Amino acid sequence: MEIDRAVGESSDRRLQTKYRNAVYVIQRAFALYEFEQVAFSFNGGKDSTVLLHLLRAGYYLHKGKSECFQGNLSDSMLNCPIRTIYFESPSAFPEINSFTYETATVYNLQLETIRLDFKSGLEALLREKPTKAIFLGTRIGDPNAVGQEQFSPSSIGWPPFMRVNPILDWSYRDVWAFILTCKVKYCSLYDQGYTSIGSIYDTVPNALLSIVDSSSTTEIFKPAYMLSDGRSERAGRMKKLPLKCDTACLNNGVTNVSQSGSFIASIIVVGDEILFGTAEDKLSAVLCKKLNAIGWQVTRMTVVQNDIDCVAAQVEQQKSTNYMVFLLGGLGPMHSDVSLAGVAKAFGVRLAPDEEFEEYLRLLIGKHCTGDRNEMALLPEGITELMQHSKLPVPLVETAQTISKLCLEFPDIYIGCQRKSRVGPLVITFVGKDKTRIELAAEKLSNSFPAGAFSGGDCG
Numbered sequence: 508m509e510i511d512r513a514v515g516e517s518s519d520r521r522l523q524t525k526y527r528n529a530v531y532v533i534q535r536a537f538a539l540y541e542f543e544q545v546a547f548s549f550n551g552g553k554d555s556t557v558l559l560h561l562l563r564a565g566y567y568l569h570k571g572k573s574e575c576f577q578g579n580l581s582d583s584m585l586n587c588p589i590r591t592i593y594f595e596s597p598s599a600f601p602e603i604n605s606f607t608y609e610t611a612t613v614y615n616l617q618l619e620t621i622r623l624d625f626k627s628g629l630e631a632l633l634r635e636k637p638t639k640a641i642f643l644g645t646r647i648g649d650p651n652a653v654g655q656e657q658f659s660p661s662s663i664g665w666p667p668f669m670r671v672n673p674i675l676d677w678s679y680r681d682v683w684a685f686i687l688t689c690k691v692k693y694c695s696l697y698d699q700g701y702t703s704i705g706s707i708y709d710t711v712p713n714a715l716l717s718i719v720d721s722s723s724t725t726e727i728f729k730p731a732y733m734l735s736d737g738r739s740e741r742a743g744r745m746k747k748l749p750l751k752c753d754t755a756c757l758n759n760g761v762t763n764v765s766q767s768g769s770f771i772a773s774i775i776v777v778g779d780e781i782l783f784g785t786a787e788d789k790l791s792a793v794l795c796k797k798l799n800a801i802g803w804q805v806t807r808m809t810v811v812q813n814d815i816d817c818v819a820a821q822v823e824q825q826k827s828t829n830y831m832v833f834l835l836g837g838l839g840p841m842h843s844d845v846s847l848a849g850v851a852k853a854f855g856v857r858l859a860p861d862e863e864f865e866e867y868l869r870l871l872i873g874k875h876c877t878g879d880r881n882e883m884a885l886l887p888e889g890i891t892e893l894m895q896h897s898k899l900p901v902p903l904v905e906t907a908q909t910i911s912k913l914c915l916e917f918p919d920i921y922i923g924c925q926r927k928s929r930v931g932p933l934v935i936t937f938v939g940k941d942k943t944r945i946e947l948a949a950e951k952l953s954n955s956f957p958a959g960a961f962s963g964g965d966c967g
């Protein structure tokens with residue numbers, strides 16, 4: 508199969524590894540779901556073009572296992588007649604439209620064009636045909652990739668299906684290495700300096716690819732594969748929200764004042780423990796008092812679960828009507844600390860390492876900081892500004908590693924941590940149906956620390 512051969516014969520070891528992993532994810536999906544119940548979300552963009560050829564390779568290898576055996580692999584196997592969905596919008600580039608339709612014909616894709624927004628379109632699709640899984644060309648740098656894995660169920664509030672993201676860990680460079688190595692056709696806009704393509708209203712060629720030519724009256728651009736720093740891939744796409752926020756509060760840049768002339772604020776508290784009733788949120792009361800004392804008006808306090816989409820939905824809703832939105836909780840290093848990821852999602856940006864914050868954390872937690880990169884130093888990219896605090900509460904860094912491992916070992920038990928006050932003890936909560944399992948988890952945790960580190964707790 509030409510794709511498999513081209514990658515195999517190249518000398519790019521990194522590409523070979525990425526390719527093998529992506530094809531493995533695709534084969535897993537084909538093994539898990541009936542072929543008729545999976546779909547490919549194709550929009551003619553470079554990422555979905557890469558995915559198309561990976562799907563062809565994955566399908567060929569998947570089929571090959573059973574059918575090669577019977578010796579009847581035909582040429583048609585080189586195509587992957589997968590159900591393919593394209594959300595066509597009136598604001599799509601004509602080049603994207605024509606590339607999508609031509610490609611579908613060349614590769615024998617079963618194209619279903621949907622002329623609705625993503626959510627309504629998917630609801631209609633699922634009503635008409637059982638669809639268990641959808642392949643997407645989402646990559647880790649995309650704003651909507653925040654919190655996703657190679658297999659991620661659709662978000663709360665979306666119709667239920669599995670999002671399969673075989674190229675989630677691919678970089679911009681990997682995408683172009685694949686396209687150029689396999690010599691596959693791509694949309695012509697990428698040769699005109701476009702590096703990521705949205706609608707005709709929000710996408711222009713990437714200024715970093717502009718060629719300065721004083722003799723020419725029109726601006727000329729280098730092709731997309733010449734962009735050396737993939738982090739600027741979206742530089743040609745208008746930012747959705749040029750707003751500012753810091754790690755705890757989001758300032759709209761809009762003067763939202765009440766009729767009485769005071770600033771309006773709202774508070775979002777993130778924490779499963781509060782919703783379980785095992786912890787109390789005392790911080791919001793203190794914050795309300797302080798804000799009232801300086802003449803502000805707090806109009807809403809909301810408690811949400813530790814869930815990226817719940818946080819994102821709340822932030823999205825609150826930021827348009829408040830001068831300031833305060834976010835409390837969920838800012839630590841645990842897998843359940845999703846506040847920043849939720850903010851990133853609401854603002855349509857990715858989480859990226861922030862050197863200043865990393866430095867700050869290093870000073871604060873010093874030798875407890877392990878690994879090459881401190882995962883806590885990831886902040887919503889481009890919209891974050893750090894404010895100087897005399898003390899930034901960064902709890903649980905060391906304990907968190909042990910607890911994260913415990914969470915994996917005891918998926919049937921909810922394990923959460925919080926501090927009642929900045930100097931007080933760390934409270935670890937175990938919630939589950941099986942008391943023996945809870946006791947086992949608690950014992951494991953306590954054995955990982957020196958004797959006397961824990962005092963007993965309540966069992967309810």
Ligand SMILES: Cc1cc2nc3c(=O)[nH]c(=O)nc-3n(C[C@H](O)[C@H](O)[C@H](O)COP(=O)(O)O)c2cc1C
Pocket residue numbers: 548594625629641643649650651660661662665670704705
């Ligand atoms: C097939 C498909 C499934 C999607 N599923 C979800 C979802 O579960 N949750 C969500 O927040 N967005 C979902 N989206 C929307 C995407 O996250 C994103 O908004 C879209 O791909 C546009 O990306 P862009 O703004 O980078 O062009 C889905 C989109 C498609 C095409």
Ligand SMILES: Nc1ncnc2c1ncn2[C@@H]1O[C@H](COP(=O)(O)OP(=O)(O)OP(=O)(O)O)[C@@H](O)[C@H]1O
Pocket residue numbers: 548549550551552553554555556592593594595642643644645646649702703704705
């Ligand atoms: N209009 C659409 N129809 C079908 N699938 C879509 C559509 N828009 C986005 N997708 C899916 O979401 C993925 C991510 O979109 P995104 O725009 O980031 O990537 P792309 O379009 O493939 O490449 P580029 O970043 O260069 O635009 C796509 O690869 C595709 O699977």
Ligand SMILES: [Mg+2]
Pocket residue numbers: 550552703704705
């Ligand atoms: Mg695109």
